[in-house]
Amino acid sequence: MSTAAHSHPNFMSCLPIKSIFGSWRERESQQTNLMNVASRSSSLRSAFSYCVQQVRNYDYHNYLCLLELPPKMRKPAFALRAFNVETAKAMDIASDPKIGLMRLLWWQETIDKIYADKPVQQPVAEALSSVISEHKISKLWLKRSVEARIKDAQREASDIPETINELEQYAEDTQSTILYMSLQSGGIRSTEADHAASHIGKASGLLLLIRSLPYHAARHRHFAYIPSSIAAKHGLLINHRGRTEISMDSHGALCDAVLRWLPVANAHLQKARELAKTVPIEAVPVLLPAVPAQVLLDSLSRVKFDVLDPRLARGVLGVPPLWFQLKLKWYSWRGKY
Known part of the structure; x- marks a missing residue:
């Protein structure tokens, strides 16, 4: 071996032991961090995929609306709609109303945890946490x-809303809020867009309550979503074992009662469209739920306001799916809602 080889000791023997193990630990730490990031990324993808599937399964007309959003706005919108699905169906899927109420209370606590940066192992909550962190959702x-869902879940069957204004407020709290947050996640700050979202949410909420009347009746909710002021005028209020x-x-009286609702929902849609010229163009895709609201309004008119007509349960809100999608595409292409 040459003298040069003898004159230079092994490179590793020149390094302090602490330095050697320190570099290994750093590499191991970096690898662990990369694995954790990859795992979180994979988990988040799964969470958003779950959100999309939930909206598709339980809120199909809004699923089609969300597909018309710009790509960067879809993820937060799907997370928010999935949250709405989770809270909307909590009472319906529970075998016991107490279990459904517990689920809603769990979501109330979960929102606090998310804003406190505490992890929650549930797909929709995980996606929602990511959206809140990135877009600063209110x-x-x-x-x-x-809280509107919780208040509704705590109602007794005999606790009937007195006026349609109470149902409008419920629609505002559960439907309009989703549109407000979707606008917020898209960075859209517009008073006009918020006003339009309020009217569209109210119209959508009122019409969906009408459509759900047969379902709630089958679950012995006694048509509790018909205001007593309207029910009384059409002879629908009865006293059963001391309970209203x-x-x-x-x-026929039920159809007449439903007819009293429709002008209110239609007025909200008209007010939303009157604001169209002042609404920023980037807000229009978020407001597309006005289209299915109009479709449902037209479907109810077509069956002469008979909520028990089986045609309302066919297709999408009572119309063929292809026709609904073409109508939605037409509005989206024209930049209208």
């Missing part, structure tokens, strides 16, 4: 939405 709207309920026996 906690007020999320809390208002779930709404009867479903008079088919």
